[in-house]
Amino acid sequence: MARSVPPTHRRRRSALPAVTAGATALALAGTGLALFAGGASAAAGNLVANGGFETGTLAGWTCTATASAVSTPVHSGSYALQAVPTSSDSAQCTQTVSVQPSSSYTLSSWVQGPYVYLGASGTGGTDPSAWSNQTSWNQLSTSFTTGASTTSVTLYLHGWYGQGAYTADDVTLTGPAGAGTPTPTPSTAPPTTAPPTTAPPTTAPPTTAPPTTAPPTTAPPTTPPPSSGSLPKHLLTGYWQDFDNGATDQKLSAVQSAYDIIAVSFANADPAKAGGITFAIDPALATGLGGYTDAQFRADIAAKHAAGKKVVLSVGGQNGAITVGDATSAANFADSAYALIQSYGFDGVDIDLENGVNATYLAQSLHTLAARVGPGFVLTMAPQTIDMYNTSGAYFQLALATKDILTVVNTQFYNSGGMNGCDGKVYNQGTVDFITSQICTHIEGGLDPSQVGIGVPASGKAAGSGYVSSTVVNNALDCLATGTNCGSFVPPAKWPTIRGAMAWSTNWDAANGNDFSTNVGAHVHAMP
Numbered sequence: 001m002a003r004s005v006p007p008t009h010r011r012r013r014s015a016l017p018a019v020t021a022g023a024t025a026l027a028l029a030g031t032g033l034a035l036f037a038g039g040a041s042a043a044a045g046n047l048v049a050n051g052g053f054e055t056g057t058l059a060g061w062t063c064t065a066t067a068s069a070v071s072t073p074v075h076s077g078s079y080a081l082q083a084v085p086t087s088s089d090s091a092q093c094t095q096t097v098s099v100q101p102s103s104s105y106t107l108s109s110w111v112q113g114p115y116v117y118l119g120a121s122g123t124g125g126t127d128p129s130a131w132s133n134q135t136s137w138n139q140l141s142t143s144f145t146t147g148a149s150t151t152s153v154t155l156y157l158h159g160w161y162g163q164g165a166y167t168a169d170d171v172t173l174t175g176p177a178g179a180g181t182p183t184p185t186p187s188t189a190p191p192t193t194a195p196p197t198t199a200p201p202t203t204a205p206p207t208t209a210p211p212t213t214a215p216p217t218t219a220p221p222t223t224p225p226p227s228s229g230s231l232p233k234h235l236l237t238g239y240w241q242d243f244d245n246g247a248t249d250q251k252l253s254a255v256q257s258a259y260d261i262i263a264v265s266f267a268n269a270d271p272a273k274a275g276g277i278t279f280a281i282d283p284a285l286a287t288g289l290g291g292y293t294d295a296q297f298r299a300d301i302a303a304k305h306a307a308g309k310k311v312v313l314s315v316g317g318q319n320g321a322i323t324v325g326d327a328t329s330a331a332n333f334a335d336s337a338y339a340l341i342q343s344y345g346f347d348g349v350d351i352d353l354e355n356g357v358n359a360t361y362l363a364q365s366l367h368t369l370a371a372r373v374g375p376g377f378v379l380t381m382a383p384q385t386i387d388m389y390n391t392s393g394a395y396f397q398l399a400l401a402t403k404d405i406l407t408v409v410n411t412q413f414y415n416s417g418g419m420n421g422c423d424g425k426v427y428n429q430g431t432v433d434f435i436t437s438q439i440c441t442h443i444e445g446g447l448d449p450s451q452v453g454i455g456v457p458a459s460g461k462a463a464g465s466g467y468v469s470s471t472v473v474n475n476a477l478d479c480l481a482t483g484t485n486c487g488s489f490v491p492p493a494k495w496p497t498i499r500g501a502m503a504w505s506t507n508w509d510a511a512n513g514n515d516f517s518t519n520v521g522a523h524v525h526a527m528p
Contacts, residue, residue: 047097047178048155051109051171053079058093065091075110075137075169082167085159090117090417091166092158098178101150105175108141109157113166117158118142120173124150127424137169151178161417209422209444209492231310234527235260236520237380237410237453237502238509239314239350242266243282247462247507249289252300252311255506256514258521261310261380261407263350265505266317267340275329275365276336277315277322279344301345310378313340316352325358330365338372348378348407351398359394363401370405381409382455382502385416385429385438391445400446409447410455410502413438414466421489429466433487435476439498440491449480449495458503459512470519473501481527500524 049060053069054077061067067083074080083091099105101124109118111132118140119129124147130140146153155173159166238259240252255262270276286292301311315322315337324333337349349369351362370377379402387395388411399409413435418428421437422444428434435454442452456473457463479486480498501524503509503516 045174047099047105047173047175048095048171049097051173052077052169053081055079061093061095063091063093065089067091067093070167073112073137073167077169080167080169081157082165083157083159084165085161085163090158090161092156093168094154094156096152096154097173098152099146099150100176100178101146101148103176104143104145105153105173106141106143107155107171107173108139109168109171110137110139111157111166111168112137113159114163115160116140116166116168117160118156118168118171120144120153120155122150123147123153127420209440230308231260231378231407232525233450233497234524235408235453235500236517236524237261237263237408237500238458238506238517239263239265239382239502239504241505241507242285244285244288247505248510249285250507250510251289251292252297253303254510255304256509256517256521257307258517258525259309259506260500261312261378262304262506263312263314263352263380263382264346265314266352267313267315267322267337267349269322270332270336273332273336275322275324275332277313277333277340278336279313279340298344305345305347310347311345312348312350312378312380313337313344313346314350314352314382316354321355322353323355323358324362324365326361327364330361330368333362333365334368334372337369341369341373347376348373348380350380350382352382354384357394357398359397359401363398366402367405377405378407379405380407382412382504383409384412385414385419387411388438388442388445389419390441396442396445399451403447403451406447406451408451408453408499408502409442410453411438411442412455412504413468414455414457414463416466422492423489425489427489430468430472431487432472432476432479432485433489435468435472436479436486436491437489439476439480440489443495444492448497450497450499452495453499453502455502455504456516458505458509458516461511462504462508470515470523473516473520474523477501477523477527496528 056069056079058067058069063083065083065086067081069079070082071079081093083093085091107120112135115133117129117131119127121127123144125145128142128144130142132138132140157168236259238255240255240262241247242264267277267279270278281292281294281297304311324330340346366379381399383395387393399406414429416429418426421427422440423437427437439452443449454473454476457467460467475485477498478484480491481494481496483494501520509516
């Protein structure tokens, strides 16, 4: 979440969240580009035309934004592809290649840049993808098996909206040549850079939903501390800003009554202790409110408890560079979070880390914290959409590793572009289908429906993209819970215990006439 003046929105940062590698490529799968043997750097057996860009042009490729063959930087030979994304275009380059049905293929490319994606669509099976965000050359590699009637696939490379240029070189597809594919040209310039010792992170768009994992035998904790009251079956979560960024400034006491969980945003990294966190009301906010003391804030937490609300401390946001990556930092996180919970009366924590998580050590730390706090501990999360795209992601792994203490995951369904749903089809953000198809992935990936919620911006100014009206949120809840008011995507099951919805933020909600808390809040609380 940004702490500056507009444009401000939840989790907007210098590096935008990653999106599915196949989202935009699918739309170009049928372009049928002409192929030819193009470039001395094409490896023996390579089916990609001009895979090394040694023609000095983009011959054989179709690109959607500013792209060219450049002489530097290159991985091998004399040229490489360089493309520059814009705020509305991911700078995608595609090539359609003839293949044989029911055959195995390996796709690879050397790449560098803030975000680079490599993949194939239209394979007739599980469409593969891989991505990295390294500034030095690194090799992406993935594989797939074509369907029984597949005769062509579309290969793609792209970056991410508004980010820096990416570079790609030595793109190869190896496997049986399809009908009409020209004889590949042998390589005259083999790769000169060794593969990295640590593989970059990869994600693969699911084309079938993974097997459903049974709900945990121990339900998420709902028994609160004596002073706090109980959480409802369906609930509304809102993030309260302890800083001013153009939204309506609020004291905690002014947070709309419809919110059942209030996430105080944000705790900061303790510069003196790895993994440690600190918290204090932003002095600028206090000044803007005509004075808001620490004692008043603590009293407001107690008043929210008396009204049956939960107040958690959100960890992270845009500026929250908090790393829990080893046993020492895990202990520091648990110690410092527990101290703040004891001091202020927080009911738990919200994990809102945007710069990567270590599922093993953070889960260890959260379990330690939960044991200290006791049965009233509340744990919420608000990952970016890409973080919950499939179960191989670290954030998804964290959610699964903490299922026994997890209250709700409210994924941010915004700033995301188009992504594959659990049925393998691409859905664009800002729609009922996008929300419901992603929720399907979360549940079929192993989370219980009662641990899954919908995260959206409370107004059009609260996010860079993906704002939806309260009607869309309510329709998505109905679709997930009862199978009604769905779009073209209909979930494979009804999940009547779906937990609810979240807004960034209560402040932006107030600036938007309390539309979210009034309309979505009433709908959530009326769900059976």
